[in-house]
Amino acid sequence: MGVALSAYGQGATNSPPPPPVHRQGSPGYAQTEDPINRLGQELKLSDDQKSKVRGVFQDTRERIQTAVQQAMTNADTELHRILTPEQYQKLQAMEHRPRTTPDGESTDGNSTEPEKPK
Numbered sequence: 280m281g282v283a284l285s286a287y288g289q290g291a292t293n294s295p296p297p298p299p300v301h302r303q304g305s306p307g308y309a310q311t312e313d314p315i316n317r318l319g320q321e322l323k324l325s326d327d328q329k330s331k332v333r334g335v336f337q338d339t340r341e342r343i344q345t346a347v348q349q350a351m352t353n354a355d356t357e358l359h360r361i362l363t364p365e366q367y368q369k370l371q372a373m374e375h376r377p378r379t380t381p382d383g384e385s386t387d388g389n390s391t392e393p394e395k396p397k
Contacts, residue, residue, distance in 0.1 A: 315329050
């Protein structure tokens with residue numbers, strides 16, 4: 280299902296994609312300090328407040344993950360209803376292929392093009 284949604288709205292352009300935005304918890308995110316401690320210092324939070332804020336952030340993260348999973352399931356159900364069995368099967372196969380950039384690089388940094396003879 281990720282292929283269908285991630286491709287939606289992306290026009291065919293030759294311009295490179297924007298650089299990734301690294302957020303807490305995402306690959307490449309360089310966290311220099313615990314955000315709760317930073318908030319604690321900036322807002323002068325008590326230990327009890329820090330604990331409660333940490334709980335709110337954790338609860339929010341879990342709610343977002345649940346909502347995303349539910350949205351993906353709903354979208355998949357709708358696509359399964361709309362597409363022919365052959366189209367749906369092809370979509371499923373597309374979702375399991377390695378993703379590449381326009382220049383043939385895998386999104387994990389490995390080239391997917393065959394090596395050229397030397």
